Amino acid sequence: xxxxxxxPLFLFAGFLGLAAYQLxxxxxxxxxxxxxxxxxxxxxxPPATGGVEGAATTDFQDGTPKLLNIWASWxxxxxxxxxxxxxxxxxxxxxxxxxxxxxxxxxxxxxARHGNPYSRxxxxxxxxxxxxxxSSGVPETFVIDGRGYIRYQHIGDIREDDVxxxxxxxxxxx
Amino acid sequence: xxxxxxxxxLWLAAALAALQMASGFxxxxxxxxxxxxxxxRPSAIVQGALASFSFAMLLWLFAVTDLSVxxxxxxxxxxxxxxxxxxGTWGNHEGSMLLWVTVMSLAGALIALIERRLxxxxxxxxxxxxxxxxxxxxxxxxxxxxxxxxxxxxxxxxLGLNPLLQDIGLAFHPPTLxxxxxxxxxxFSFAVGALLTRQVTPDFASAMRPWVLGAWVFLTLGIVAGSxxxxxxxxxxxxxxxxxxxxxSLMPWLAxxxxxxxxxxxxxxxxxxxxxxxxxxxxxxxxxxxxxLVRSGILTSVHAFAVDPxxxxxxxxxxxxxxxxxxxxxxLRANTISEGQRFNATSREGALVFNNVMLSAILAIVLLGxxxxxxxxxxxxxxxxxxxxxxPVGAIFAVPMFAIMAIGPLLRWRQDRVERIRPxxxxxxxxxxxxLIGFGIVAxxxxxxxxxxxxxxxxxxxxxxxxxxxxxxxxxxxxWGMVVAHFGIAVALLGMASESAFSRxxxxxxxxxxxxxxxxxxxxxxxxxxxxxxxxxALEGRLSASYDxxxxxxxxxxxxxxxxxxxxxxxxxxxxxxxxxxxxxIGDRSPDGRWQLRLWWKPFVTxxxxxxxxxxxxxxxxxxxxxxxxxxxxxxxxxxxxxxSDREALA
Amino acid sequence: MMRFIFVALALLFAPPLAAxxxxxxxxxxxRQLDDPAQEAAAQELxxxxxxxxxxxxxxxxxxxxxxxxxxxxVRIRIAAGEAPEDVRAWLTSRYGDYVSYKPEVSAVTWPLFxxxxxxxxxxxxxxxxxxxxxxx
Numbered sequence: 038x039x040x041x042x043x044x045p046l047f048l049f050a051g052f053l054g055l056a057a058y059q060l061x062x063x064x065x066x067x068x069x070x071x072x073x074x075x076x077x078x079x080x081x082x083p084p085a086t087g088g089v090e091g092a093a094t095t096d097f098q099d100g101t102p103k104l105l106n107i108w109a110s111w112x113x114x115x116x117x118x119x120x121x122x123x124x125x126x127x128x129x130x131x132x133x134x135x136x137x138x139x140x141x142x143x144x145x146x147x148x149a150r151h152g153n154p155y156s157r158x159x160x161x162x163x164x165x166x167x168x169x170x171x172s173s174g175v176p177e178t179f180v181i182d183g184r185g186y187i188r189y190q191h192i193g194d195i196r197e198d199d200v201x202x203x204x205x206x207x208x209x210x211x
Numbered sequence: 212x213x214x215x216x217x218x219x220x221l222w223l224a225a226a227l228a229a230l231q232m233a234s235g236f237x238x239x240x241x242x243x244x245x246x247x248x249x250x251x252r253p254s255a256i257v258q259g260a261l262a263s264f265s266f267a268m269l270l271w272l273f274a275v276t277d278l279s280v281x282x283x284x285x286x287x288x289x290x291x292x293x294x295x296x297x298x299g300t301w302g303n304h305e306g307s308m309l310l311w312v313t314v315m316s317l318a319g320a321l322i323a324l325i326e327r328r329l330x331x332x333x334x335x336x337x338x339x340x341x342x343x344x345x346x347x348x349x350x351x352x353x354x355x356x357x358x359x360x361x362x363x364x365x366x367x368x369x370l371g372l373n374p375l376l377q378d379i380g381l382a383f384h385p386p387t388l389x390x391x392x393x394x395x396x397x398x399f400s401f402a403v404g405a406l407l408t409r410q411v412t413p414d415f416a417s418a419m420r421p422w423v424l425g426a427w428v429f430l431t432l433g434i435v436a437g438s439x440x441x442x443x444x445x446x447x448x449x450x451x452x453x454x455x456x457x458x459x460s461l462m463p464w465l466a467x468x469x470x471x472x473x474x475x476x477x478x479x480x481x482x483x484x485x486x487x488x489x490x491x492x493x494x495x496x497x498x499x500x501x502x503x504l505v506r507s508g509i510l511t512s513v514h515a516f517a518v519d520p521x522x523x524x525x526x527x528x529x530x531x532x533x534x535x536x537x538x539x540x541x542x543l544r545a546n547t548i549s550e551g552q553r554f555n556a557t558s559r560e561g562a563l564v565f566n567n568v569m570l571s572a573i574l575a576i577v578l579l580g581x582x583x584x585x586x587x588x589x590x591x592x593x594x595x596x597x598x599x600x601x602x603p604v605g606a607i608f609a610v611p612m613f614a615i616m617a618i619g620p621l622l623r624w625r626q627d628r629v630e631r632i633r634p635x636x637x638x639x640x641x642x643x644x645x646x647l648i649g650f651g652i653v654a655x656x657x658x659x660x661x662x663x664x665x666x667x668x669x670x671x672x673x674x675x676x677x678x679x680x681x682x683x684x685x686x687x688x689x690x691w692g693m694v695v696a697h698f699g700i701a702v703a704l705l706g707m708a709s710e711s712a713f714s715r716x717x718x719x720x721x722x723x724x725x726x727x728x729x730x731x732x733x734x735x736x737x738x739x740x741x742x743x744x745x746x747x748x749a750l751e752g753r754l755s756a757s758y759d760x761x762x763x764x765x766x767x768x769x770x771x772x773x774x775x776x777x778x779x780x781x782x783x784x785x786x787x788x789x790x791x792x793x794x795x796x797i798g799d800r801s802p803d804g805r806w807q808l809r810l811w812w813k814p815f816v817t818x819x820x821x822x823x824x825x826x827x828x829x830x831x832x833x834x835x836x837x838x839x840x841x842x843x844x845x846x847x848x849x850x851x852x853x854x855x856s857d858r859e860a861l862a
Numbered sequence: 863m864m865r866f867i868f869v870a871l872a873l874l875f876a877p878p879l880a881a882x883x884x885x886x887x888x889x890x891x892x893r894q895l896d897d898p899a900q901e902a903a904a905q906e907l908x909x910x911x912x913x914x915x916x917x918x919x920x921x922x923x924x925x926x927x928x929x930x931x932x933x934x935x936v937r938i939r940i941a942a943g944e945a946p947e948d949v950r951a952w953l954t955s956r957y958g959d960y961v962s963y964k965p966e967v968s969a970v971t972w973p974l975f976x977x978x979x980x981x982x983x984x985x986x987x988x989x990x991x992x993x994x995x996x997x998x
Contacts, residue, residue: 042545045489046538049496052582053531059509059585060523068593068914071958111883138883138927163888164931171956173914173928447923454918556993568988572981579977592970597920597963599910604978608985716905718894781925798892798925807892 067192070171070179077105077185078169082159085136086144092133092159100183102210104132104203106155107167109139110147112175114194121195122154128200130207134158135166137175178203182210214280217268218359221309224261224316225349228342230254231319235339239332239407251335252323258345259320266300266313269358273300276369282306282358284366291377298382299371304506304522305358307385312348314386314393318422319345322397327845328414329404337404344396347529355525384440388433388460392498394426395463398470402491403537406544411484411551416477419491421837423471426494428830430464435823446781446796448811450710450819453601455510458581459501462574466494469570472563480624482552482560485545486567492541496534497574503530510585555626562619569612576604606659613666613704614643617673620693635676643669656712663708671701688836696829703822709791709815720805730812731759732793734766739797739806747773749782752797752806756786768797792816883927890937891930897941904937907946910963911936911953920963 072078081093097103104125108115126132134155136144144158161167170179170187180189180203189206191199231254238248272280273296276289286303287296301310319341326334352358401419405411437460442450451457470490477487504510507523554560580596587594617639621632629636646665650656656664674697678686717729726735738753749771755763768784786793791814798807895901908922913929921929921936932953939949953961965971 042542045493046535046542049534049538052500053527053535055582055586055589056503056507056509056527058589060507060520060527062589068957068960071954071956109883138885138931140885162885163934164928165935167928168932168935168953168956173957445923446925449923452918452920452923561993564992565989568985572978572985575981576978579974583971583974587970590970593958593960594965594971595912595960595963596965596974597910597912599964600974607978607982716894718892720893799887802886809892 068173069192070173070187070190072169072171072187073190075187077181077187078166080159080166080169082135082161082166085134085139085158085160086141086148088145089153089155089158092135092157094185096133096157097181098183098185101131102180102182102188102207103156104130104207105170105179105181106132106134107137107172107175107177107179108134109137109175110143111139115147115176116151118176118194118196119151119154121197121200123152124200125195125203126154128204130204131156135161137161137164137167180206180210213268213271213277214359214361217265217272218357220261220265220268221349221353221359224258224265224312225346225353227254227258227261228316228346228349231258231342232339232346233342235335235337235342236407238335239339248331248335251338255316255319255323255338255341258342259316262313262316266309269306269309270297270300272359273297273306278367278369279361279365281360281362284362284369286369286371288369288371291371294379295377295382301385301389302382305352305356307389308348308352308356309358310386311389311393312345312352314389315341315348315396316345318393318397319400326418328418330408330410333404333408333410333415335404336407337400340403340407341397341400344400344533347532351522351525351529355521384433384436387429387436391426391428391430391433391463391467392495392502394422394429395467395495395498397422398426398491399495399533399537402488403540406488406537406540406548409544409548411477411488411548413478413481416474416487417837417841420471420474420478421834421841423467423474423494424830424834424837427464427467427471428827428834430460430467431823431827431830434460434464435820435827438823439820443783443785446783446809448714448716448783448794448813450816453580453596453598455581456505458577459504462577462581463494463497463501465570465574465577466490466497469567469574470494473567476560476563477551480552480554480560482550482554483564483567484548484551486564488545488548489541490567490571492534492537493574496530496537497578499526499530499534500578503527504581510581552625554624557622557627557629559619559622559624559627562615562622565615566612566619569608569615572608573605573612576608577601580604602659606662610662610666613670613700616697616700617666617670620674620677620697635673635679638676639669639673642672650712654712660708660712663704664712667701667705667708671698671705674698674701688839689833690836692829692831692833692836694829695832696826699822699825699827699829701822702818702825703820706815706818706820706822710813710819713814714816715812717808717810719808719810720801721808722805727808727810729793729810730814732810732812733757733760734793734795734808734810735763736806736808739800742769744771747771750797752784752795752808754784754795754808756793756795758788758793766793766795768795770797770799787817790814885927887927887930888934890934890941892933893937895937895941900940901937903946904940907940907949908933908936911950912961912963914957914961 077094077097079094082091084091106122122132132155134157136158139160174192176194178191178195179187182188188210191203195203231251234247234250234254238245238251241247272283273287274293276283276287276296278284282303282305287299291299301307319338322341323338329337398419401415401422405415437457438450441452442448470487473483473487473490476483503523503526506526507520509523580601583596584594618632618636621635643665646668647661650664651661674694677690677694715730717727719727721727721736723736723738726733734754734756736752736754740751740753742749742751749769751767751769754766754768756766757763764786766784766786769782771780771782773780781796781798784795791812794811794813796809798809800806895904905922909920911921911932913919913921913924913926913932915926915928916924921932936949939952940946950962950964959965959968959971965974967975
């Protein structure tokens with residue numbers, strides 16, 4: 038007996054500590070990709086709409102770091118990040134878009150309304166590339182270095198203060 | 212005015228809870244027959260009355276839809292049917308907490324009124340503990356979740372017209388769970404009271420037992436109902452997901468089951484004193500932990516109630532005070548309480564101890580699996596723990612438990628010999644073995660469902676063996692309760708195993724007029740028609756399903772679209788036979804014009820919930836049996852006292 | 863029972879339809895494989911993979927488009943002859959252990975397996991101690 042009777046109290050104290058700590062932590066539901074640091078998996082996708090080019094893994098191996106933007110015309114936060122993508126484009130960053138489960142006419146309409154910051158836009162109707170690079174939602178943005186390796190993942194829409202971070206990561210990937 | 216009355220009553224009730232607590236604990240130190248002790252019972256009774264009044268005022272506010280009250284405006288609507296206006300009272304955080312504390316104070320009042328078995332000191336300590344717990348909840352209500360808060364400007368109309376929340380099941384099942392939790396809080400108070408006075412006696416166990424039984428019956432009903440609701444509402448035919456919210460309701464049930472059995476040992480045999488006290492504390496702490504996990508929102512998946520860290524903090528503080536305090540008291544006192552009567556390993560007590568340990572181990576596994584993702588998140592690693600973990604790891608402890616459960620009730624108290632029950636033992640072993648061989652080799656069933664089927668069959672028969680050779684009329688009601696509850700467990704186990712082993716799934720894309728097969732059923736899609744409800748439109752599949760060539764039955768699964776708020780739901784259609792259920796869901800139309808149908812044939816799936824209901828029925832029988840015995844005993848005692856005084860008067 | 867409240871409220875907070883795509887589901891999202899053995903293997907695997915867009919549901923229990931795309935991936939990979947555990951490994955190498963409801967023994971998860979082992983020993987010790995010394 039003796040010391041054993043203290044055991045429940047210690048276990049409970051451990052639970053209290055853990056619960057109290059977790060209460061103070063901001064809750065995010067982000068699932069980070071394990072593919073950061075890995076080579077971009079192979080893909081070769083057709084264009085998402087008329088007048089744009091599709092994208093393939095080989096497009097990322099030309100020596101220039103690029104952004105890979107996972108988005109969709111039906112996604113509301115994607116509208117919110119459109120101005121930031123525009124700024125990144127103006128800073129000279131090539132942005133490759135991959136439209137998830139999207140229709141060509143919707144993509145065209147989105148581009149007409151919110152601008153087109155993309156150098157290429159591919160369509161991914163089965164979320165194949167999204168799953169292959171460990172992305173779990175739209176929008177997400179990946180920094181890909183000039184050899185085609187994934188260097189950084191940004192989850193959620195790009196806010197104004199994220200632009201500098203992304204530019205920094207692009208610079209680091211050079 | 213009504214809101215202010217309710218609010219005032221709440222404050223007064225809180226003051227009386229404080230008085231109940233203070234007088235209860237002070238009476239412990241005071242001399243025998245001191246005046247302070249006289250305050251305890253009345254304050255419990257008045258507190259119960261005030262809390263009920265407060266709750267009645269909230270009911271009234273909801274009944275008349277007083278839109279100047281914030282809670283009403285946020286959760287009700289003038290056009291709701293009255294029954295849903297009333298059920299809306301507890302369909303939200305504040306109201307449900309008020310309901311909880313009301314039921315708790317009524318339980319306290321009931322104990323104060325009728326419980327006379329225990330020594331006064333233990334009684335006062337119990338009511339003192341009850342007052343302390345209630346005071347915590349009053350503080351929570353008044354300081355951070357005031358249900359009577361007024362709006363500066365009355366709202367023009369209420370917000371709560373969501374049709375999904377207007378479900379008769381949803382209206383009456385949350386209270387079921389609170390009753391269970393409250394019952395466990397009473398058991399907790401008894402345990403604390405007994406610890407304070409060190410009087411852990413069979414009388415204490417008999418006084419506590421009805422509360423544990425009642426709590427257990429309500430928890431069982433709540434879990435059964437929730438499981439069936441998830442089964443037909445979610446549209447994928449699953450009935451248990453090991454979701455953290457479900458685990459939060461399962462853990463108190465496991466603890467209550469263990470507590471129930473060890474209370475029986477203590478009441479009948481004066482053994483397992485320390486263990487019973489420990490379980491009394493654990494059972495209530497599990498309901499508090501569950502409430503915390505659900506309402507603080509710290510676990511992914513838990514979106515029940517508006518999540519609010521402030522409330523989470525408050526519940527956590529209460530949890531720390533009550534459970535930490537009780538465990539500290541336990542650690543300080545446990546060594547001074549002797550363990551009670553001794554018994555042989557081969558005895559009823561031995562079997563009960565074995566199953567208590569197994570239940571506690573299962574509880575530990577569920578708790579571990581539920582909290583583990585939370586623990587790794589603290590180190591920024593996210594993991595998931597689900598059925599592939601809970602099922603096999605739980606089975607390690609569940610399998611021996613079911614085996615012992617079959618033979619335990621056949622053993623005598625204190626000391627017995629295995630030889631005496633050899634025929635029964637052989638019967639059970641033979642049944643299990645035949646089922647194992649039959650289903651394992653012939654039907655090639657996977658290991659876990661195979662064990663479930665074999666043990667379920669063996670246990671279903673074995674649960675009636677305690678009645679063998681007894682005159683059925685003279686078997687006490689409580690024994691019937693045990694038999695029915697054990698049989699219910701076997702039935703539920705068979706349902707679970709059968710569902711897992713023999714379910715057939717068919718995902719079909721067919722045009723109207725075509726037929727598809729699932730198990731013994733052939734299902735024809737005759738048509739798909741649009742239908743409209745009060746605030747939704749739906750596409751309704753008209754199916755005719757024929758079991759093995761017999762007369763077809765009509766099924767109408769729907770895919771509903773609500774427009775305010777816009778959301779899509781699937782309404783499954785079920786066809787129940789004695790030997791299982793056909794489960795049909797209609798999905799979207801594919802571009803080529805065919806309709807997606809999801810069909811399941813689930814043999815004997817309904818046994819899961821019928822078994823659960825039998826378990827609850829068994830608990831209810833035992834409860835009634837115990838109460839009747841108590842009343843009778845009390846009458847006899849009163850008669851003896853009467854005769855004695857008569858005799859003294861004559862002398 | 864609490865799942866009740868949970869589901870009802872989850873539906874309340876469910877994203878509006880406007881934020882969902884309108885594309886038809888992936889070919890194998892709602893279509894079973896022709897080979898019953900392969901379909902059974904795929905089904906068993908899908909029940910143990912987490913839908914990343916949902917609140918605590920497996921991809922076998924979800925109507926979310928992404929769950930459908932994941933089911934499609936699982937089915938075509940199984941149909942191509944991959945072992946279920948390889949498919950699981952493919953997903954965990956992208957999403958970490960979070961995507962699998964079946965924890966694997968690792969530096970992070972070993973207590974999940976050590977503690978039940980400890981419990982067996984503990985339960986054995988408690989029973990042995992309690993039941994043996996009492997044999998009067």
